[in-house]
Amino acid sequence: MINNQSDNNQINVNNQIPITKQTLFGIWSFRHWLLFGYCLIGVWSFPSTASADVAIETSVSRSRVSVGEEVTLDIIILNASDKISRPTIASIEGFTSYSQGHSQEITIVNGETSSKSVFSYVLIANSPGEKTIGPFEIHIGDRTYKAAPVKVDVTTSAASPRLVPVSQTPVSAPPVRALPSRNANDQDIFVKAWLDRDEVVVNEPAILTYTLYTRLSATYKGFEKEPQTTGFWVEEFPPDKTIKRTEQMFNGSRYVVADVRKIALFPTQVGVFSIDPGVLSAVVELRDQNDFDSFFSSSVFGQRRVLRSPMLSQIVSKTLPAEKVVLTVKALPDKDKPSRFTGSVGNYQIESSIDKNEVQVGDPVTFRVKVWGEGNINTLSIPAVPELRDFKVYDSATSTNISKNRLMVEGEKSAETVIVPKKAGTVVIPSLSFDYFDPHASAYRQIQTQPHTLVVIPSTEAKTPEPGSSVEPVEKEDVAFVANDIHFIKTDVSPLNRLPELPTNPFYWALNGALLIAYGFISVLARRRGEEAADLKIFRFRRSRGMAGRKLRGAASLLREDRQEAFYDEIAKAVYGYFADRLNRPSQAIDADVIESRAAEEEVSPEMINQIRSLLAELSLGRYGSVKKTKEQMRDLLEKAHEVIQKFEKVRLK
């Protein structure tokens, strides 16, 4: 059914709460009645030809719409001279309909009068299919006229709403029709945004309310521009709890007043904030109630004259900017601020519980902490579970439940932590404390939970391992610092730790200097040695004495062992080797003549030559002769060899 409401001057605030304004007739002044009477006289005094052919037209703005879209139905009655009743519509299934009003025009051109009455309806399609609207019946005077139904094809495709109000309720306000630019006066409808207090502390809520004042039929459609709430945590109050309608006298006029939106602002920082509350949008039904003066000024006879009926109305949209509001946010006092204060402001209570008082080792226990009260529950931080040794603590799950039904932000936040005991015994879970700032008392408060005692009994599954049973790895835990401090002093005397600063130490440089000098000395020495080694002659010459001495010592030890053959061999090696090295010849080429020829004559006496000859002869005899020599003879030979070599050392060679 059509809601025939247009004559009731209704405001659809938020599309749900009807606000009844005083009736149209109630506010008509005497001059309006005078005007109306004049119009009637004017109409009757002209020869009426129009009354004979009354015509009825029906039209829809669109013949094809999607579900959720709007279509405007106009029933236009032309040239009706009698009183027109509101049309009745036989069928309007599949649509939600709203009356948009009734307008009437009477035109007098060159003495001819024509009239036009338009009944408008806004229809919103609910279900798809081909729909028939009508037929329609209109009573004009005593007669009843009928008009043919119209067909509208409703499709299922999703339709996008044209304007979504913040309250998210379905669009049901009439659409704005393009009409001449006539505007509602700022005095007719306006919005006031106001805060319930001018000064708060950080995280204390200030409630911003939008109050709509109207003298006209109006529909609140939501926000065209949302408020600027940077620096605030915003909690929105539910619209159905917000809107309250009253009538108030304001500046001598009667207004319908409604709180259309309420939000709680929790400031997050200190400062003076100028909040732009945004711009609201409303649809206003305008009636020509104040055109008395303009009517007379435009009544030029012989010209086209337009008479407007007092029943004419227009639907126009109206943006309603709200004035800025200023909020001062003060810092929380530093005095007496608890060290563990986390910024909660409001009024809270705390409670904790455990689901079991006695468990076995390895069985989980749920430890629940609940904070409830009034304030910004969302940003509240629940005190952490105390450090529990011998427990495995799993991450907490928190849940938040906020209620705004009483037009304040309140609720509860709870954290559930699962703890699993690892050792048997009686454990006390200590009480937790929660600090908050109470803005009413301007003081910090601390609330505490009760401690809980948990009896952990040994697990029945735990057994002492049997010898030979497999090894089960245990669950590892993180090694964590309990506190921070500096490391202990160094008491060791590890030489690297005890090295004084070298670059500034003279001893260090003295040592390096000494090393450098020694290095230079050695390098000269080593070079000389290298050169000598390169000269084999000198090398052999130098080593001759030492080599012979070593061989003779070997011969002496062989003599003690009485090994005759080896003794003679060793002596031969010593003597021949000595002369070979000394004279730089192969040892096979050595005999007395060679020695004699190499020795400078004045140095080598014939005696020495003889001695050498006899030594060499004795050696040959000893080595190759078959007669066994006595020890005495061998010792003589050794001494002789010593003597010869010693003497020959002093010989200068050619």
Add this chain to the structure above:
Amino acid sequence: MKQLIPRRAFGLLGMTVWIVSLAWAGAEDDFKKANAAYTAGDFRGTVQLYESVTARGNADGAVYYNLGNAYFRLGEKGKALLNYQRARRLLPRDKDVTWNIHILKSILADRIPDEKKPLPLAWNEIGLLFTAVLAGLLGVGVMATLFPRWGALWRLKTRFLVACLLTFFLLGAVQWIKTRDPRAVVLAKEIFTRYGPSEAETKAFLLHEGAEVSVLDESGDWFYITLPNKSSGWIPRSSVEVI
């Protein structure tokens, strides 16, 4: 046969060792006493003993570190940091020193980022390496003199020496770049730096005890210092101490 090292040189070396060991023994005695005092909780006494060791000029990494600890316990954060940084200069990779500096910096008032990474090598270590290379060369020389077979190794000495000198030059250059500007630690509880070397100049910024700065210049009783964020100002010499 000629003597490789003159007898007189032996005498000089012996003297040196004797003097050094005497000084060392005295320092060692104080070091042990100071450690005992620290363990007993007498931090003031500990500081005096360690300071007497450093005053004698033979402080080492362990002494500076322990002295830093004693100052830390006395709550003298600036002195503590100064000595920790001196210890770090001698023991750049020591974990205790690094940890204690980290803990100390966590309680300092000024937020100053660490500009440079800890030195990869201490000057001491470079010095030791140099001495070791010299000693090694000397050893090879002695061996080459005594045994002709070492002669081949000895003949490589020039190339080796060049390589070593190049390495030392590089190490020294890196080290010099890293330690070019002397670092200093603020010892005063609070001190304003100024735009010029005078109390009459405008105040620039406030530094607290333990702030570490680089000294760029000096003028009379004032140091021109800079922070890692390039803020610079003049600060009275008496309120800081160079590491």
